[in-house]
Amino acid sequence: MQIGIVGLQNSGKTTLFQTLTGQVTDNPKADGSRGVVRVPDKRLDLLTEMFNPQKKVHAILEFIDIPGLQVSDTGKVKITSDFLNKVKNNDALLHVVRQFENDAVPHPEDTIDPVRDIEFLETEFLLNDMGMIENRLQKIEKDVQKTKSEQLIRELPVFKKLMEHISNEVPLRLLDLDENERKVISGYQFLTIKPLIIGLNLDENSKDKADELVASITSRFEKSQLIVIPFFAQFELELSNLSEEEVTAFMEDMGITESALTRIIRRSYELLGLQSFFTVGEDECRAWTIKTNDTAQDAAGVIHTDFYAKFIRAEVVHYEELLKYQTFAKCKEAGVWRLEGKEYMVKDGDILNIRHSG
Ligand SMILES: Nc1nc2c(ncn2[C@@H]2O[C@H](COP(=O)(O)OP(=O)(O)OP(=O)(O)O)[C@@H](O)[C@H]2O)c(=O)[nH]1
Ligand SMILES: [Mg+2]
Structure with missing residues (x-):
């Protein structure tokens, strides 16, 4: 799973990227970097205490720091082909919007106005998609009669549907x-189809306004149902050099109960329809990421491609049950340890052991 960090220039994308990934480079302007983030999970921590394995492996998410978008003289956000190329492979986008004052770092539009900046990007993204849909639709309508191509026949009603929808902005x-x-439409790279989180990058002075700002942005963009997460990118980056106790104290002071990382990851999971399951043992305790409706067989395939075809059964016990009964033997006695077939829909927090042939 990969999330692209987008936004106007100087909105704090690289600062956030460094906060999230701990990947601090000498050159903060070196964009396009890719960083792996371990998904924090208290359940994995507890399982690790329980099994004392040699290895603990977190689920991961990847973040890409995409170069900032420029605003042209005519007041339009420039969507370049380079930008489109960098965006297309992401499963979701995180749009960093500036809500910090810093005279040393000019905002491309000079003033701080998150609603304007969100609108900027949303409008350009909508126009970009609208243009693509319009062009394609014209081409399909022109060629479908002539060629009777099956692909075009399939595409026509879908593109009509897209056009009707996007015309309402x-x-x-x-x-x-x-x-x-x-x-x-999977081959087309529409920008507004990707799940989106708005990251509102605040400075310390705006800390008391955070809730109010988020509420006003959310209601202003009700039609697009935007999800807004406020954070203090610069502040959190500075915390990364401190001890755990100091971090806790500083965060409390700022009224932050959870790091930007934890909140962004949790919302990304929800938004992308992701969940975690675990495998446990003395050698390794590990969290894995799958989609919400994935089956035991899908989960097996995530552990090892071969396990998908060779799947026999899954031994399943839920994390909460193991916590309650402490051992697999006691879980069995209580009837909460089960054998499930390949169609079993895995639940968030299931602990699986895949039985496979060969
Ligand atoms: N005061 C203050 N400065 C910040 C904050 N976040 C970022 N900055 C500063 O703003 C400058 C730009 O931040 P970057 O994270 O490089 O911004 P960016 O969005 O990656 O910029 P581009 O890649 O050029 O688009 C840096 O000098 C940061 O130190 C903040 O919350 N408060
Ligand atoms: Mg940057």
């Missing part, structure tokens, strides 16, 4: 598409 992510429709 609503991002494509809010359009209900079934699996077949998604397949038809």
